[in-house]
Amino acid sequence: xxxxxxxxxxxxxxxxxxxxxxxxxxxxxxxxxxxxxxxxxxxxxxxxxxxxxxxxxxxxxxxxxxxxxxxxxxxxxxxxxxxxxxxxxxxxxxxxxxxxxxxxxxxxxxxxxxxxxxxxxxxxxxxxxxxxxxxxxxxxxxxxxxxxxxxxxxxxxxxxx
Numbered sequence: 001x002x003x004x005x006x007x008x009x010x011x012x013x014x015x016x017x018x019x020x021x022x023x024x025x026x027x028x029x030x031x032x033x034x035x036x037x038x039x040x041x042x043x044x045x046x047x048x049x050x051x052x053x054x055x056x057x058x059x060x061x062x063x064x065x066x067x068x069x070x071x072x073x074x075x076x077x078x079x080x081x082x083x084x085x086x087x088x089x090x091x092x093x094x095x096x097x098x099x100x101x102x103x104x105x106x107x108x109x110x111x112x113x114x115x116x117x118x119x120x121x122x123x124x125x126x127x128x129x130x131x132x133x134x135x136x137x138x139x140x141x142x143x144x145x146x147x148x149x150x151x152x153x154x155x156x157x158x159x160x161x
Contacts, residue, residue: 001065001160002027005044006051006092007107008070011142015068015149016042019156027060051084054091061096066103066156072110072117073142081112085120093127103134103159105152110142134159 002025005012016026020043028044029051030036039046049056051071061067069092071084093104106124108117121137128135136158140151 001025002063003066003068003156004047004057004060004064004101005029005068006057006070007072007074008068009073011145011148012068012070013038013042014145015152016044018149018153020044027064029057029060051088051092052080054088054095057092058095061099061101064099064101066105066159067092067096067101068105068107068152068156069120070105070107070152072107072112074110074112078113078116082116082119085112085116086123089120089123090127093124093131093133096133097131101133103136103156104128105136105138105155105159107142107152108137109139 003019005026005028016028019026026044027047028039029047029049031050036046047060049060074081074084108121124135136155138151138155140148142148
C-alpha cells in the first residue's frame with residue numbers, strides 16, 4: 001500500500017515511520033525543500049507541493065492507495081485555512097476519481113477553527129457519497145502525538161480492510 005501524506009508535521013513523520021516499518025510506501029508532501037531530509041530519513045518519498053495549489057499534488061497521486069489530509073493544524077490567515085478544508089479539499093477529492101486511491105483519511109482536530117474543520121468533514125461526506133469514496137474522519141488531539149498516530153493508523157487499517 002502507498003499512502004500520500006499531506007500535512008501532519010512531526011506527527012506525520014512518526015506515522016510515516018510506523019507505516020514504513022510495516023512495509024508500506026509513503027509519499028509525504030512538503031511545501032519546502034528544507035523538510036526533505038527529515039521526510040526521507042523517515043523512509044518516505046518527498047513530494048514538493050502545496051495543498052493550497054492542488055495542481056502541485058496531482059501527480060503525487062500516482063499509485064497511491066490512501067490519501068491522508070492532515071491539515072488540522074495548518075497555519076495561515078483564517079481565509080487560507082478555511083480554504084484548505086473547503087475548496088482545496090473539494091478539488092483534491094475530485095482529482096482522486098478514477099485513480100488508484102481507495103480511501104481518504106481526514107484530520108478533523110487541531111488549531112484550525114472548528115467551523116473550518118466541520119466544513120471539511122461535510123465536504124468529505126458530500127464527495128464521499130457523490131463519488132463513492134470511502135473515508136475516515138480522525139478527531140484525535142494533535143497535541144498527543146502517540147494517540148494521533150495510533151488513530152490515523154487505525155483509520156488507514158479500516159480503509160484497507
